[in-house]
Amino acid sequence: MERILILTGAGISAESGLATFRGPDGLWEGHRVEDVATPEAFARDPALVQAFYDARRARLDEVQPNAAHRALARLDREWPGELLIVTQNVDDLHERAGARRVLHMHGELRSAWCLACDARTAWRDGLSSGPACPACGKAGALRPDIVWFGEMPYGMERIEAALREADLFVSIGTSGAVYPAAGFVQTARYAGARTLEINLEPSLGSVWFDEVRTGPAGKLVPGWVEEVLGE
Numbered sequence: 001m002e003r004i005l006i007l008t009g010a011g012i013s014a015e016s017g018l019a020t021f022r023g024p025d026g027l028w029e030g031h032r033v034e035d036v037a038t039p040e041a042f043a044r045d046p047a048l049v050q051a052f053y054d055a056r057r058a059r060l061d062e063v064q065p066n067a068a069h070r071a072l073a074r075l076d077r078e079w080p081g082e083l084l085i086v087t088q089n090v091d092d093l094h095e096r097a098g099a100r101r102v103l104h105m106h107g108e109l110r111s112a113w114c115l116a117c118d119a120r121t122a123w124r125d126g127l128s129s130g131p132a133c134p135a136c137g138k139a140g141a142l143r144p145d146i147v148w149f150g151e152m153p154y155g156m157e158r159i160e161a162a163l164r165e166a167d168l169f170v171s172i173g174t175s176g177a178v179y180p181a182a183g184f185v186q187t188a189r190y191a192g193a194r195t196l197e198i199n200l201e202p203s204l205g206s207v208w209f210d211e212v213r214t215g216p217a218g219k220l221v222p223g224w225v226e227e228v229l230g231e
């Protein structure tokens with residue numbers, strides 16, 4: 001039974017109405033990524049960064065998983081072999097579609113991280129008002145549980161092991177601009193996996209893929225899942 005490792009990025013949530021990071025104007029919801037997604041930005045202007053992520057978190061209430069999320073959730077349910085969905089996305093659309101084997105390497109919008117006690121707590125409201133940490137009671141110490149530029153992605157040991165063991169590596173909706181995720185295809189390939197890219201356009205790393213399918217994820221992913229399930 002093939003071991004499948006799937007990497008997803010912002011492109012898989014685009015058809016749900018969530019903005020990708022590197023849009024045509026080079027901005028993310030009107031901001032340069034560096035101004036809202038670095039620890040330095042948070043140190044310089046915590047109010048701006050908290051307000052930015054509060055808005056992103058609130059937006060999750062307005063969007064739904066799309067056909068690509070649903071197809072991956074179905075694959076997760078029906079694939080009897082090993083499978084892992086590593087997502088760079090901080091939304092919860094994979095889970096809301098029903099996927100269970102999901103690893104959020106860049107953190108999650110609906111999680112808050114306490115800088116005082118290190119606890120992580122499921123969080124749906126805003127953080128701008130400086131609420132108290134449910135674990136230690138300290139007010140004003142919660143930050144978005146998001147991996148910013150310069151910080152260590154989550155789950156790297158598990159991901160590296162899965163990359164080395166994978167028979168099939170599939171990258172969906174990611175530009176290949178941000179490491180370490182952008183390098184996963186090379187690790188998987190040199191360890192012997194077949195590699196497939198599904199993206200609106202060839203990514204920066206498309207030369208590393210055995211096969212590249214270009215088009216919207218909502219259209220291409222369901223068809224690919226049917227192929228894998230042998231239909």
Ligand code: OAD
Pocket residue numbers: 008009010011012014015020021022023033037088089106146147148149172173174175176177178198199200201203215216217218
């Ligand atoms: P990007 O915005 O860099 O890339 C999104 C990719 O999805 C682009 O290559 C688009 O062409 C493609 N795309 C857009 N719509 C699509 C659709 N309907 N179907 C298929 N593909 C589509 O997003 P990521 O690669 O996810 O990190 O960005 C990586 C990381 O950079 C993010 O996780 C984030 C950001 O800074 C952090 O926040 C730490």
